[in-house]
Amino acid sequence: MNIDMIRAAADRLQGHARRTPILTSPFLDEIAGRQVLVKPECLQHTGSFKFRGGWSAVSALDEVTLKRGIIAYSSGNHAQGVALAAAKHGAPAVIVMPKNAPKLKIANTRALGAEVVLYDRAGGEQREEVGGRIAEERGLTLIRPYDEPQVIAGQGTTGLEIAAQAAEFGVTSGDVLVCCGGGGLSSGIALALEADAPDLRVRPCEPEGFDDVARSLRTGEIQSNPTQSGSLCDAIITPQPGNLTFPIMSRLCGPGLVVTEDEALRAMALAFKRLKIVVEPGGAVALAAALFHGENIEGDAVVAVCTGGNVDAEIFANAITRFD
Amino acid sequence: MNIDMIRAAADRLQGHARRTPILTSPFLDEIAGRQVLVKPECLQHTGSFKFRGGWSAVSALDEVTLKRGIIAYSSGNHAQGVALAAAKHGAPAVIVMPKNAPKLKIANTRALGAEVVLYDRAGGEQREEVGGRIAEERGLTLIRPYDEPQVIAGQGTTGLEIAAQAAEFGVTSGDVLVCCGGGGLSSGIALALEADAPDLRVRPCEPEGFDDVARSLRTGEIQSNPTQSGSLCDAIITPQPGNLTFPIMSRLCGPGLVVTEDEALRAMALAFKRLKIVVEPGGAVALAAALFHGENIEGDAVVAVCTGGNVDAEIFANAITRFD
Structure with missing residues (x-):
């Protein structure tokens, strides 16, 4: 796994994957206490970075x-x-x-x-x-979902775009919060940033009770989740970090961040109201960390990747009316 | 009003307004019976093209x-x-x-x-x-909302982007459906397309009962709406087309298209499910026309502008669950 594979993947994705924009809102900046740059991968084809x-x-x-x-x-x-x-x-x-x-x-x-x-x-x-x-x-x-070099390379193209787009906002250092399951996206972005924006650092984000990556990063060894069901954040519930992804995350990522399910739902409601995008619970944990766990984040600005938007209407409707 | 004012506005907007992407979905293409290119101005700053x-x-x-x-x-x-x-x-x-x-x-x-x-x-x-x-x-x-040359020029920058972006999809002729209130956006886009993509033609879109622009275009004289309330499409309910905008629309636009309120709500639900964007009722009438009135549209592809996303949570929740 190296940056050349990510750049080669970017060439192959050119004209096929969407270069998603960066979205911002003064209302989100106020809640977070710093500038928040949102990378909405829910707007990618099939509704997620996958x-x-x-x-x-x-x-x-x-x-x-x-x-x-x-x-x-x-x-x-x-x-x-x-x-x-x-x-x-x-x-x-x-x-x-x-x-x-x-x-x-x-x-x-x-x-x-x-x-x-x-x-x-x-x-x-x-x-x-x-x-x-x-x-x-x-x-x-x-084709494995994350422990597969060409898959990590493809997800890493998100990181090449973040490096370039954040620089347009004058942001070249700080934390990049990424919703994390098996670690394909987090490790891919981390490798891309290492090359193109070395002062931006990935922070994997997970829901409470399914924080295998945060615990693995803390202990330096792969840890598992005790259960694999019972969360609305289904998209990022995996048994444990991958054998390929964990060493990369361990070398390049900052400590993991953990949010509650209600915080993820509140972040969904704010993304609806302030950014006009549809984010699924598992795709909202990074934004939730940016908005509600600012004390654990570094820098005047933070990047949050909203990784997917494939959510049932009923769950979405409940979230936006409950946290209106 | 001329194209130079629109290009000058584009220069002033550079780095301040967002260049919104084009979104697509094979599922929407299937419903419409042709390729549908969506320009999501709900993702613009403040949630609308305004x-x-x-x-x-x-x-x-x-x-x-x-x-x-x-x-x-x-x-x-x-x-x-x-x-x-x-x-x-x-x-x-x-x-x-x-x-x-x-x-x-x-x-x-x-x-x-x-x-x-x-x-x-x-x-x-x-x-x-x-x-x-x-x-x-x-x-x-x-600063008037639509009958104001610099406002029309600003809205027209959407048309410059559509001309360039549609060409990237190989689309250089056909209908461009635009949600229409007073006609600032429709006339601005029409002027931009006249210069940059003369085979793309604006079709103003309105909700049933508030079709003043469609009737004005048909009769060649400015017509008014009998009432100005009672529609969920509040964003585009205006008394009549503007004195500046109507002559431009009259010269450049094709016939208006009219959709029911339920069709607009169904389009909102489909934009939620297939594009992961939040569109308000008045911002969804153009997409509704593209999806449900294909028999009145010309070409193998159609562009639909989703003009805004400032919708209350309850109205949005009702739309997406009712038409799930």
């Missing part, structure tokens, strides 16, 4: 491999990102999803042209078994 | 005039756009607003540094009287 990694990984494959097809395991954003990237490359895609994944995410993944194979997570089926069998039978190439 | 016209008008004033201050009448988006533009120029601003304007909009306008003067619209007070008295006493310069 399209970057999906496109990066798919576009790195040769013609023969593409023709055989790709496979991914995901209950949500990675599924849609890979499905769209595969479709645009004319590559068949199989996405293995849990039977109880949100119906909309299953429907979207199918509508984007992928073959969805459901497995019974509750009944004890393992997606690796289900997917491994299909992959072997058909010679499919697996 | 910041462009406000900045253009304020930045065109000389130092002495700025120091005396500016005044505007508005119950909503123009108020906030002018207030922020004035504040950033260090100019005092008085905004005359109806007592029964949404509390949030009054609070926002104050928070952006303007002095808000309330008048009793229901009690028969005329804002021109209230405002005129203050303007004369203090020597303030009035």
Whole structure:
């Protein structure tokens, strides 16, 4: 993993991924007590940054491999990102999803042209078994959600944009808050900033009770979450940081930040009211940390990445009316 | 009014207004039956395109005039756009607003540094009287919401961006749907397209029952709306097209398009689900026309401008859950 892979991914993403803008609001600056620059990856294709990694990984494959097809395991954003990237490359895609994944995410993944194979997570089926069998039978190439160099490279293109865009605001040092699951985005951005904006530092952000990355960074060893369900922040609930991503985060990131679920929902309501963007709970934890945990942040300005916006209408409606 | 004024406004807006991106979704294309390019001006500063016209008008004033201050009448988006533009120029601003304007909009306008003067619209007070008295006493310069050349020039910068951005998608001919109140944005975009993309044509879009522009274009004479209240699309409910804007629209625009309020709310729900942006009812009529009135539109692709996102949480929550 190095910066050259990220720059090469940026070349491949050119004209395909969106260069999302930076959004600001004087009202958010006042709450945070410093300037807040928001990078809204919810506005990316398929509603999350995952399209970057999906496109990066798919576009790195040769013609023969593409023709055989790709496979991914995901209950949500990675599924849609890979499905769209595969479709645009004319590559068949199989996405293995849990039977109880949100119906909309299953429907979207199918509508984007992928073959969805459901497995019974509750009944004890393992997606690796289900997917491994299909992959072997058909010679499919697996694209992992975060512990995959070309996926990290694709997510890292977000960091190249942040370095350039923050500089336009005169911001060249301080904390860059990133919603963190397995660490693909955090480690990718960290590598990009190391090269292009070495005084900007990634701070991985997580919801309370699922702070495996914060604890891993603190102890210097990979820690796991005791449970993997029961949070509205489903998009960033992973068992533990990745084997590829953790050493990068450990070397380059500042301490993790942890917010409550209610803080994430309040951040969603403020993003609705002040920025006019739709952010899902797991995509709002970095903004929540910027707004409500300023005492743990350094610098006159802070960058917060809103990583995704794939949220059910009811959950969103509840959040914005409850914290109006 | 000419293209040079729009280009000059674009120079003054450079680095101050946001160049909003173009958003797309295969799901919207499928509903519309053609490619849909969305220009999300809800992501503009203060949540609507009105910041462009406000900045253009304020930045065109000389130092002495700025120091005396500016005044505007508005119950909503123009108020906030002018207030922020004035504040950033260090100019005092008085905004005359109806007592029964949404509390949030009054609070926002104050928070952006303007002095808000309330008048009793229901009690028969005329804002021109209230405002005129203050303007004369203090020597303030009035900035009209649409019948004002520098305001039209500012809104027209949206059209320069559309011409360039649509071309990047290979779209150089077809209809550009614009939510239309007094016609400042429609006429500004029309002038910009005449110069930079002459095969793109503006189609003003309005809600049913408030289709003064569509009727004026059809008859060739300025027509009024019978009523000015009772619509969720408050942002674009004006008595009639402007004296400056109507001749421009009459010369350059295609026939107006009219949508129902429910169609506007459905478009809001789809913009939430597919584009992850927050659009207010009056800002969604153009997208509604693109999605649900395709039989009246020409070309393989259509551009729809989502003009604003200043909507109360409850109205938004109702729209997205009702049309989920």
